[in-house]
Amino acid sequence: xxxxxxxxxxxxxxxxxxxxxxxxxxxxxxxxxxxxxxxxxxxxxxxxxxxxxxxxxxxxxxxxxxxxxxxxxxxxxxxxxxxxxxxxxxxxxxxxxxxxxxxxxxxxxxxxxxxxxxxxxxxxxxxxxxxxxxxxxxxxxxxxxxxxxxxxxxxxxxxxxxxxxxxxxxxxxxxxxxxxxxxxxxxxxxxxxxxxxxxxxxxxxxxxxxxxxxxxxxxxxxxxxxxxxxxxxxxxxxxxxxx
Amino acid sequence: xxxxxxxxxxxxxxxxxxxxxxxxxxxxxxxxxxxxxxxxxxxxxxxxxxxxxxxxxxxxxxxxxxxxxxxxxxxxxxxxxxxxxxxxxxxxxxxxxxxxxxxxxxxxxxxxxxxxxxxxxxxxxxxxxxxxxxxxxxxxxxxxxxxxxxxxxxxxxxxxxxxxxxxxxxxxxxxxxxxxxxxxxxxxxxxxxxxxxxxxxxxxxxxxxxxxxxxxxxxxxxxxxxxxxxxxxxxxxxxxxxx
Numbered sequence: 501x502x503x504x505x506x507x508x509x510x511x512x513x514x515x516x517x518x519x520x521x522x523x524x525x526x527x528x529x530x531x532x533x534x535x536x537x538x539x540x541x542x543x544x545x546x547x548x549x550x551x552x553x554x555x556x557x558x559x560x561x562x563x564x565x566x567x568x569x570x571x572x573x574x575x576x577x578x579x580x581x582x583x584x585x586x587x588x589x590x591x592x593x594x595x596x597x598x599x600x601x602x603x604x605x606x607x608x609x610x611x612x613x614x615x616x617x618x619x620x621x622x623x624x625x626x627x628x629x630x631x632x633x634x635x636x637x638x639x640x641x642x643x644x645x646x647x648x649x650x651x652x653x654x655x656x657x658x659x660x661x662x663x664x665x666x667x668x669x670x671x672x673x674x675x676x677x678x679x680x681x682x683x684x685x686x687x688x689x690x691x692x693x694x695x696x697x698x699x700x701x702x703x704x705x706x707x708x709x710x711x712x713x714x715x716x717x718x719x720x721x722x723x724x725x726x727x728x729x730x731x732x733x734x735x736x737x738x739x740x741x742x743x
Numbered sequence: 744x745x746x747x748x749x750x751x752x753x754x755x756x757x758x759x760x761x762x763x764x765x766x767x768x769x770x771x772x773x774x775x776x777x778x779x780x781x782x783x784x785x786x787x788x789x790x791x792x793x794x795x796x797x798x799x800x801x802x803x804x805x806x807x808x809x810x811x812x813x814x815x816x817x818x819x820x821x822x823x824x825x826x827x828x829x830x831x832x833x834x835x836x837x838x839x840x841x842x843x844x845x846x847x848x849x850x851x852x853x854x855x856x857x858x859x860x861x862x863x864x865x866x867x868x869x870x871x872x873x874x875x876x877x878x879x880x881x882x883x884x885x886x887x888x889x890x891x892x893x894x895x896x897x898x899x900x901x902x903x904x905x906x907x908x909x910x911x912x913x914x915x916x917x918x919x920x921x922x923x924x925x926x927x928x929x930x931x932x933x934x935x936x937x938x939x940x941x942x943x944x945x946x947x948x949x950x951x952x953x954x955x956x957x958x959x960x961x962x963x964x965x966x967x968x969x970x971x972x973x974x975x976x977x978x979x980x981x982x983x984x985x986x
Contacts, residue, residue: 615827619811
């Protein structure tokens with residue numbers, strides 16, 4: 501079960517919906533990991549928002565009025581100000597809403613956390629080969645890119661990177677961890693993380709799946725694969741979850 | 744005249760110098776624009792530091808103990824903690840030192856400034872062609888990537904992006920603006936910014952050259968070109984400024 505919204509993805513030729521008073525708006529795409537980061541932060545901090553989903557294969561013309569490159573995620577504030585870039589957005593949302601701070605209040609810890617998120621881009625870079633040429637992917641490289649996260653969780657001696665509850669690191673890396681199971685579906689069991697090498701990380705993943713914000717955005721790996729296959733087939737099925 | 748330090752760049756086989764008590768250490772390379780960002784912030788905020796310059800063509804083995812990818816800039820704190828990534832570093836330094844805040848105290852303005860810095864990466868991406876294939880560079884693209892900075896300065900109605908004094912945006916984009924004159928030396932006058940199209944940006948550049956932090960890191964475009972030529976010739980002359 502997922503709580504991902506039931507809205508359709510707006511396409512070329514559509515009209516930008518009017519803003520809802522008192523709410524910020526998130527421009528999103530249901531299968532986009534960068535957009536999921538922002539959903540996670542909004543949900544974790546219980547910031548009210550509405551969502552406009554966008555078809556990225558046939559972008560609405562108005563999207564370029566919101567984002568100079570026509571990308572998601574972007575948020576639009578009540579006064580029409582548009583902000584974008586997932587990490588910058590998440591930091592902004594955390595800094596303007598005092599409910600449940602996600603970043604550490606300590607500048608040094610906050611900086612170390614940012615570097616850890618930055619280091620995760622190695623995994624993201626490798627993972628993206630599943631969208632291009634999965635045969636170029638190597639399970640050794642994937643495992644190696646995750647070793648330091650196992651080390652870090654062990655050092656931090658807590659269920660989550662941020663301690664007793666998920667925080668910025670946890671939410672910023674989660675979207676790709678959710679999608680990591682796509683690798684075993686598409687390329688076999690050698691992509692299963694060995695329990696002996698990654699005990700903390702595997703436990704973390706179980707804990708994360710119980711988090712309310714994660715539950716509200718979660719899609720099963722089989723659904724992510726189905727979307728990927730539709731994209732590879734030439735017509736990305738953005739609205740496959742619309743009932 | 745420049746105040747760039749007189750130290751030599753340490754190479755493979757060298758020993759990491761002991762830390763100086765009471766000072767943070769910056770690992771740098773004299774011609775690296777990303778490292779220059781950190782010098783600018785340290786100098787502008789008058790944070791005491793020492794510098795260790797590193798030969799990036801023959802990296803000291805110990806550099807990989809400091810930075811997982813053996814890159815500069817990196818800073819080492821008194822307790823041996825190492826931080827890196829120029830933007831993350833500059834934010835950290837600004838947040839731990841109260842003298843002359845460089846980032847806006849307003850979260851929304853701070854976020855807009857971060858996006859502006861992010862947008863500048865378009866110029867950086869184009870500019871890097873001078874290190875690869877300058878014939879692939881197009882002066883129209885360069886000009887277009889700067890248009891929004893002219894618009895932004897006009898909107899902000901101040902000598903600097905941050906107001907009456909240079910701030911985060913000014914210092915984060917400066918290293919490539921300093922190097923932009925390399926384009927006219929290497930590829931001709933069509934890379935001169937037209938006064939009519941960029942009046943504010945040209946004025947900003949003049950003001951920036953008078954800033955003390957800029958003066959302390961400034962190298963003339965001819966020097967940058969000389970270094971580039973040495974690199975193209977196969978032996979990057981890191982120590983050309985050592986007297």
